[in-house]
Amino acid sequence: MGTTQAPENYCPANEKSMEEWLPINPSRNSTQKKSIKEWLPINSSRNAKWWYSAFHNVTAMVGAGVLGLPYAMSELGWGPGIAVLVLSWIITLYTLWQMVEMHEMVPGKRFDRYHELGQHAFGEKLGLWIVVPQQLVVEVGLSIVYMVTGGQSLQKFHDIICDSKCKHIKLTYFIMIFASVHFVLSQLPNFNSISGVSLAAAIMSLSYSTIAWGASVNKGKVANVDYDLRATTTPGKVFGFFEAMGTMAFAYAGHNVVLEIQATIPSTPEKPSKKPMWKGVVVAYIVVALCYFPVSLVGYWAFGNHVDDNILITLNNPKWLIAVANMMVVVHVIGSYQVYAMPVFDMLETVLVRKLHFPPGLMLRLIARTAYVAFTMFVAITFPFFGELLGFFGGFAFAPTTYFLPCIMWLAIYKPKRFSLSWFTNWICIVLGVLLMILSPIGGLRQIIMKAKTYRFYS
Template sequence: MSETTGTRLHQHQVFDGSLSVPAQSGSNCYDDVDRLKRTGTVWTAGAHIITAVLGSESGVLSLAWATAQLGWIAGPIAMVLFACVTYATSTLLATCYRTGHPDTGERNYTYMDAVRANLGGIKVKLCGAIQYVDLFGLANGCTIAASISMKAIKRSNCFHSKGDNSPCRVSSNPYMIAFGVVEIIFSQIPDFAQIWWLSIVAAVMSSTYSTIAFGLGIAQVAETGKIKGSLTGISIGTVTETQKIWRSFQALGAIAFAYSHSPVLIEIQDTVKSPPSEYKTMKRATQLSVAVITIFHMLCGCFGYAAFGDLSPRNLLTGFSFYNPYWLLDIANAAVVIHLIGAYQVYCQPLFAFIEKTASEWFPNSNFIAREITIPIPGHKPYKLKLFRLVWRTIFVLITTIISMLMPFDSDVIKIFGALEFWPLAVYFPLEMYIVQKRIPKWSARWTTLQILSIACLVISIAALVGSSAGVVSDLKDYKPFKSQD
């Protein structure tokens, strides 16, 4: 990959890390560096963030279970602390979009570009490896979680028609394949900037199923007249001491993952128009989205725990599987699926862009990579289909689908990816780049405070990684490839 940010390839095409377009200086559709003009706003950026964060099985719907492991004191406190850390580090990361002056400095189009401009060296490759492996893992997570929700709809209707004693066994595989087919189609959207409408739909869907989930929790508490749970969470006896420790670590990983959007933050910021400066817009979008996310997290986590207590399920919606109205749960699970369709694209578009940019730089004279097929659309401008994009993105979706079918380990695998990326991408790199940008003296009070925060988050990440790995080991005991059934 080229070390020069924003390289212009005028002899062939201009590649911006997400979309390849002909160089057309002076056009109203292009900015001063021959890139398509950005049109993103606070609302589209906020929708991207919410879509990336409110992630069903391993996100907001897992927080009742996480609260059950930590209890009424540590659970809510952990959610608030992670919200504060996420907002602070995201704001620092947003300052790295431009090198130098926040309004006129050179733009860094990707997270790797920001690390290259501020830190350089081996850290660039390390950042890229962690970011893109994480995004690949999250794509698998979306596939697994979507199949679980589709399967839940099928089973709910089966129980409703045949009775609760019916086995209603359903395989995940057909639903993973169906999800993969849909993603093959949506993956042909050229770049991140053009999926804004999909993110808005996904954000609305995430709000929908979250509202249904905590609404059902409120209804159950009102019906029983009892708030379940304890100050310290699930007790020894219900689980062993070792399980209590592992589960507490997993809970921290679930909460950390439920707030993380750092792997795609710079790429989201690159869709935002200017003026005002991208940093100001992104700061407002982060304030808005973190506030909305925290409200939903607290509501789902606390009301879910109040409804189910120590027996809170890993996916809050599954706890209401046998409750009426069953159609409301079907709506919630359908909203989860629609949301995950958008989340898959939010996670994958930066990875798509990186591979396509790298391929164009390695093979600048390749007709296969550069070739476009114009497809006329009545009443609309023609759609330009790139053969390389069609082939490679289709192969990518097929790979994620097959891996998801081989490893349907629910949310534990996804928590591993969340633990792996939380400290380096959400904390370490933003803090280190901020220190370099502001030239903060080593061992100063400010530097020391930032390092303490970084070390504390590293410890949490390690604990979450250990706990989630223990969960996967437990899953492997009953593992049968392609045999995920209820």
């Protein structure tokens, strides 16, 4: 992919970052402002290497979504399922490249946050309103889903190890156990401080994905495997198709933190951050392909339309291996939760310090971040619908921020010639992304409503 330079004379009037736009106490001098900026999680460290980009992106992308891909295949069928899987990989790699390129399109300025790029493209106020709500829905939604996933995997590990010897424990308690880890880890200050957790999570993602498809191959096709669509009624098939597209979109959701990850890499005019960042992204996408394609295809091949919304729940043998895989999922979603929570912490602390004038420090972080973890834990305990949450959040917010918002920004900033290859490519992505955004939440919401009819809260 070639590099396109932003027009030299392009610089929107009165362009400001979120920190500059929010009201600041006039008594604070420039030194105080600088120290506050350096205290915020995204800006506090810029010494990351290209491999940080690789495993942060793997951790951000390969999460709960990969476990739901065989289930999505059962709602799409072989042909449409493979087409959506491959197209999503190609389109999201392209839009991720766009974001890496746009990070430093203005000489001497870095767009360290997604909303800052949005302000550059759409204006300081409109950019905030377009990007921030969508980004928050994605990141908070993922935090909730990862709470559910972590709790389910802990419960599955417990049930496999204990078999019928132990007393049944509610999913609620496992989610609380999982959340207890985050009450501690959430106090780590920035992306680089969670690099060890993220690296472990990336290794775990490749490992449990390999176990998932490897165990499926070992098990072989189940008796009377059926590759017809999961639903038997026409409305069920249609809504299931919509939900499956949302699940696919959920699996490629790493764009929401890509600029924040790139912000941790040092940059000079001679060695811009986009080069090591792109190197890391390519490695990450190779790992993504090694995880997604085998799990999706082999999982569906082995179980057909009887696969669960989390393939590790479908697999029971060999018991020790599935138990290990579930603990790997737990480790991985611990890292994924932290990667997606960090931009939320940055937004929270920016508003608290710059708008509400709270003094920055340990106490502020302790209270704000603990409250956020508690909130996501509560929602996860209340609505633990794993597969349906994937479909709903995948279309509602992941499609815009991943599939077409980068393309709209690209068109607004670079203004490629009408009917050129770049123009056509971006408009195709926009049309497909808008369709995904409209259709997939319908399927996910319907499934949530159907499951809620028989669900007992906190059971």
